[in-house]
Amino acid sequence: MPSKHRLAQLGDRVLTYGVLSLVTAASLFPVVWAVLTSIKVQGDLVSYPPRWIPTQVTFAHYTDVFLNSNMARYFGNSLLVSALTILLTLLIGTHGGYAASRGRFRGKNFLLFIILATIMIPGVSVLVPLYMLAARLHLLDTYLVLVLIYTAWQVPTVLWFMRGFFDAISPELEEAAQVDGCSPIQAMYRVILPLTQPGLAAAAILVFVYVWNEFIIALTMSTKDEMRMIPVGLYFYISQFGVEWGKLMAAVTVAILPIIVLFVILQRRFVQGLTSGAIKG
């Protein structure tokens, strides 16, 4: 006869797995539904009750997205701007993080405070002036303006994030390198920086997810179709082609696929990066 304790344990297990399975289903369902929609033929799309399993699988919506819209171009734009932003952000943020961790000079905390305080300025609050400035500097419809703004908004987070990684490395390591004749610059680049590689990877992922998903700046800074980023392309997809759910969900699937694939490959780094920021307005 199972004891009361064993029964309680069993109930606990059932509850735990039951709830987790339910939430997993709820988390994945919208995405699965989009993928299913994207491979359905028109008859299945407009059936009521909704047809859960497609009667026929078609990839016509995908060929349509790639051949009859500019989605491939938007995809390339997003890749390029993401790559450039990652480079510039890591360059500035890593050096800043090193300085924050190792520097001992008067006013350091004040300078850090100013940099970090910009996290408190919501993006939506500076949207109008950024647009005005970009227009005046003839930077609208350029990759540069996106890279500049995204970098400015990600540098404080990355700096803070990398500071944590530098803090975790013993100062004795670079002191030893310096006693052995390295200059401080050499000690940083050759001894310390290689040790922060996991941090760099997590920071790069954080920036990538942010740039890939960002919509409002990308929308306001681009007027020409060929300069749109992926999220902006999705937004205008409806107005350009009418509401055709099959095509729209194919486009959405294409837009979220790179992030999901990266996530499956690099889950641990992702979780590290995602909890440390990337929530600017």
Place this chain on the structure above:
Amino acid sequence: MPDVHSEGTAIRAAAPSQAAIARRGRQLGARRNLLALAFLLPALLYVLAVTFYPAVYALQVSFHDTAYFTMGKFVGLMHYIRFLSEAEGRNNILRSLMYMGASVTVALPLGLFLAVLLNKPIRFRIFFRGAIVVPWLISQIATALLWGWLVNPQYGPVPYLLVQLTGVRLEFLGNPSQAMATLVLANVWRSFPLPLLLFLAALQAVPQDMLDAAVVDGATGLRRFWYVIFPAIRHTALIAFILLTLHYFNMVTLPLVLTGGGPVGATDVMTLRIFREGFTFYRLGIASAVAMIVFLLNLVFSLVYVRALRAEPLY
């Protein structure tokens, strides 16, 4: 490291006195501090130019008349007074607070509850965590499009299932109060993994033997939570609350694309008003004034939060 050793042996061979070592240490320290300053300056100049300067510029614009993109005469607080005194402005503030309050009320406890479950020694833990985190990777625009399709009144699976299971037919985005609820639901779906991950990290720092000891003591679920788990996650709960509320308050994309502020202004949050005044009507003065109010409220929230964090003992 190529030429490190030649120089290094020279220093060691000299068998330096204590004073010489200290001097060398100070020199290197000074050089390192100079280097640190040089490394920090680009970040500083950068955020000053691209974030601080536009913020100051927005403040200036908010005090002036504007015609398209040119600034006219100084009008003082006129835009602010107009926004705060008109029914539309008060509606914007109310909707922002509702959206923020409702979202955080659902997302935070949900994240905590799931984190507690995921912290148990269960099978397929990596799979569950991975699958549950997926919504946080989906952009706001994709979330809006996905949910627009899910609750589509004609072909959407959610209205259909609801009718089948409960017999209730809801309008979702077509009805003012249901539109707000749907928007909050979509927002919670996308954002609950953030508190979940933060709580999970905090819980994993609780030593397993503490949990085991609680079991031996015969603490039931609720008491164990209150006396063992809660003290360990209090600080994290506050941080998650701060991150989420600020995030929700400053959001534009999800409401813009899912509801556009409608129907009849039921989801017309402050950030949508900024966007509409600025980029639909080109009334940059009032857009900037609302933007400044949003910024100011961010500051107020932050100050309250900083006080709360200070008062909170670190575990």
